[in-house]
Amino acid sequence: MAADKARTQTIGAVRRTFAPWNDPTATPLIRFENVAKRFGEFVAVDGVSLDIYEREFFALLGPSGCGKTTLMRMLAGFEEPSAGRITLGGQDLAGVPPYRRPVNMMFQSYALFPHMNVWDNIAFGLRQDGMPKAAIKARVEEVLALVKLEPFARRKPHHLSGGQRQRVALARSVAKQPKVLLLDEPLTALDKKLREDTQFELMDLQMSLGMTFLIVTHDQEEAMTVADRIGVMNLGELVQVAPPAVIYEQPATRYIADFIGDVNVLETKVVTAGAEGVELASEKTAYPLHIAQPLDAAVGDTAWLAIRPEKMRIALVPPAHLADNCFEGVIWDIGYLGDLSIYHVELACGTRIKVSQPNVSRLVERPITWEDKVWVTFSPDGGVVLTR
């Protein structure tokens, strides 16, 4: 227990201070410089520039078909960029074949060798390096233990379950301890418990081995949990790169706000804008909306207020000193999730907004119920104003 605590403390210390992307003197390990990839007429990746630093855990998020796998395949060496340049540790990777790149990839389809058992699959990469037999044995046993597959070492891949295969693929790609590990949706086939365990295992692994991880995932929670920074892609472009909290709290565009987590987006007009904050007006509410956020916009411009369900408070009576930041409506529907409840509030104009509240009491009878008239309020730093 004590050792566990010490370890988490170290992780915390490292993670808290780890922010090389803010350090202008730090040199990135991997650089994508204006990288594009076209398949015939189709543009799969479009002008991506991205720096990834040594020991970073970087997650790529984006809808299906937005080019995440293609970006990874270019780094692994299976596709040549149509334009731009990729460097690793200062070396231009153009023309370097996959088998000479210090990068290993875990494939989305696992790509386990069907004619080899689990053990040989994992040992395959080590054998290519001409590692001595004893060292291979030790290493394979180590990673087998890591993914908890020791009893299955002699099985062929087709005798394993989907989750077990995924773990073999993971083990095979980490076995060589590459400088950079590319994980293409590594945990999708695992159940929730094993997935969470493996996430922390991955973070641990990355910490202890000092590897750089690039992970593709559809699971935002997973990306938030494991990653130092997240890159959100859409239609082949990288739309925002930032640490998880920034992506969530200060999304750059409506698209990102909507893509990550739940959000209410309301169209508004700018009333005043300045360095201290903005005042917005909306047809959805009679109250003025004040947001503590510097904004460079002209009066009368259209702006969008993005506000997350958990950032709002809901009340059956109008709060005292009510002057701004309020929506009035009636409860249209309630979703009870156990730890919190989601209230769908219908405003006078017919728009519905989502508000979530933690369930702090054990009472089964909730004070707020269907058809109740409610006041929904939020503080000036609860919302974010977006111009795109």
Added chain:
Amino acid sequence: MNRSLSWFNVTSLVLGFAFLYIPILLLVLYSFNASRLVTVWAGFSTQWYAALLENDQLLDALWVTLRVAFLSSLAATVLGTLAAIALTRYGRFFGRTMFSGMTYAPLVMPEVITGLSLLLLFVAVGMERGFWTITLAHITFTMCFVAVVVQSRLITFDRTLEEAALDLGCTPLKTFFVITLPLILPAVLSGFMLAFTLSMDDLVIASFTTGPGATTLPMRIYSQVRLGVTPEINAICTILIGIVAVVVLLASVLAKRQEKMRRRAEQIAARG
């Protein structure tokens, strides 16, 4: 649906098989006939097999046939596999459609034409006709069968397996030998066996391309039969049938295994 065999199905099955196998059965039966007369049954005997051992002409021909079949099918397998890889892998090179069409053409080409054109070629380059010209001719016409068999396997081959191997530091050449080849081996072997049997019972092309001193078994049998069928011929044909049957059986076992492996791979991909 009624899945048991109806009398109609049974009769058609029996008739069909009878049509196919009664001649062969007769041949096998008469090879064990004690009488010299082919049409009169005079009791069981293996004397013709013993006599066969004395018949140097037939044994020589068998030996030539086996050597030609082995060498030519070996070479055809290598060349056919390479052709299949080139045609499935190197996607859009110039003239790809033409080339893939050209691999299929010899499958439907009348043997007389193949034989004649090869003969013309050998004459034109002044090659002395004999064992090696037959072998070369057989390589040419069996190669495309191998290419077709291997190609159909390669189309369903999951290329990320090769990428995974490259990613783990394996060179492309080694990847071919440790990943690709083991996985397509059943197809390559059945291609080999197909080439072997095709070469063994070819009469037309061999007749065109042979020269003095190199007579294959089908040629020898054919020329002897014109003088009358002897029980010895029946005996050697029985042996030939035996060899072909074994090879065909092996090939179908391999095909089954390959099918199983392919299904598994698909299952993995689907579940994964």
